Amino acid sequence: MPDPATYRPAPGSIPVEPGVYRFRDPHGRVIYVGKAKSLRSRLNSYFADIANLAPRTRQMVMAAGSVEWTVVTTEVEALQLEYNWIKEFDPRFNIRYRDDKSYPVLAVTLNEEYPRLMVYRGARRKGVRYFGPYSHAWAIRETLDLLTRVFPSRTCSAGVFKRHRQIDRPCLLGYIDKCSAPCVNRVSAEEHRRIVLDFCDFLAGKTDRMIRDLERRMNKAAEELDFERAARLRDDVGALKRALEKQTVVFGDGTDADVVAFADDELEAAVQVFHVRGGRVRGQRGWIVEKSGEPGDSDGQEQLVEQFLTQFYGDQAELGGAADESTNPVPRQVLVPCLPGNTDELATWLSGLRGSRVSIRVPQRGDKRALAETVKRNAAGALAQHKLKRAGDFTARTAALQSIQDALGLADAPLRIECVDISHVQGTDVVASLVVFEDGLPRKSDYRHYAIREAAGDGRSDDVASIAEVTRRRFYRHLQDISHPTELAPEGKSRKFAYPPNLYVVDGGAPQVNAAQAALDELGVTDVAVIGLAKRLEEVWVPSEPDPVIMPRNSEGLYLLQRVRDEAHRFAIAYHRSKRSKRMTASALDSIRGLGEHRRKALVMHFGSVARLKEATVEEITAVPGIGVATAKAVLEALGVPVDSDAPEPVVSDDHSRASG
Known part of the structure; x- marks a missing residue:
């Protein structure tokens, strides 16, 4: 990891004006975005004494390789710029209020x-x-x-x-x-x-x-x-x-408000929001987030409130689609447990998102205070449940990563694991999938599909060649990201594969592993461990080794590798089926005389699928513009549906004969 002293800005070079700053890792990827009333005071606090920083902040400073900043004129402008950068770069150390599920x-x-x-x-x-x-x-x-x-x-x-x-x-x-x-x-x-x-x-x-x-x-x-x-x-x-x-009346005056409450400890915070519209509770949401613990923040809850209001309502306003005031994602009032230092600027920014005045208040008495207490109890309960679940999950994931490190003799635990799998039917429609696990959990935003370009020999050789092709394409992109960061990803945006994996897993045995390792050697990649996981006996193969590594059947590490491999297989199968279905649909109708591309599309659009087309009668098919009786019969015959050729044909206009010709 880089030493923060190596990239610390020169004394006096940081401006004292307000602004927004970005920390980048050695690969150039933005890992943290923040704002400050005084850039010099805030940034100097990151480099004063690392031992006094919060754990998450210390980890970020150690992972960074450079810091840069942009000076702004007002704090409202800083709020908007910070929100835009967090959305654009998706920094790994910023709190993101993503739902663990999509609320219906x-x-x-x-x-x-x-x-x-x-x-x-x-x-x-x-x-x-x-x-x-x-x-x-x-x-x-x-x-x-x-x-x-x-x-x-x-x-x-x-x-x-x-x-x-x-x-x-x-x-x-x-x-x-x-x-x-x-x-x-x-x-x-x-x-x-x-x-x-x-x-x-x-x-x-x-x-x-x-x-x-x-x-x-x-x-x-x-x-x-x-x-x-x-x-x-x-x-x-x-x-x-x-x-x-079912919609309890909580405010008799028909208030539109969001009631926000937090429950936190040193590392994490639970956030709960009750959406009140027309005086009735219409919905509820909750999140568990890791606290960033920025230096210089005396009150962690004030920082949580500010970050929540900025990110949540910024995202909600971008969703759009509000047909009237009753469905506006930004309410008239936001009731919070404490007011941040920049409450006026936040209210101004939220008012701009809503299009009318928004007030941020701390409820002091009455129904609003009672509902705020209820929301806070919900947040406390959610944090307690999360900690019980997280303790078991975190222990299991840590044990799994440690088990893999020990079994394979790795220098560090494989915090990022990538796995590739090939799917095809007798060498046709060959596709590959690449799945990514970080800290033992799937990172689905980084999943990738590959349509295989090369083909050779029998099915076994195809798998080996396909593994080599995917490996070359994946790590060639990684090398390009490093050598030409602005060319492929301006300003560090969407560079998902700037991070190489600690462990690269292929679905297969020694031939597949050796092919992947050869592709890495060809590209000059030396800092990625490669293994293969064979399905039959769940053996772990290492390049150039005659015998596999046998991990205990009850090993947490083996369970994790199996889960990664099975997820890659599932992802590849899903892509292969969709691609094969499109090809089979096209081939079934391609050979019909008199049925061009436009009429094929019209048929599929009219019936919705080939399966429904097979269930249709000649009369229903001829209802599609441009399809005659002869063509309709040819369609059914091509789909394997018997057609009664002796049945009298319906009376049709002259253009049917032209269409069926």
């Missing part, structure tokens, strides 16, 4: 002719309204089950909707009146959209008016002696009230 939301696709209600995870899209987040997807489905009896809206996918439109028969939900069945024109597009907008209004908080309206209609039906309709409306009112009971 209830999405309403108002950008479609027939809007759909669905459980959704992922980036926001324009023209779609979102409600949530919810802790569990089943909570959304439960809400939909309650409310679709009152607001019978479409919940089916585009494929299901299209299929039922073709067969002119609604699905089960249409028969039990939990969908208004726009697919069979039971309601018009305008009527269905009105139902969906009423559903959105109810979730947005306009509940009292709707319940009063239903009760008025129920009483009127009873007065007219229409008891069946009155009973149905009574059940609708009950469904709405049950849905409201």
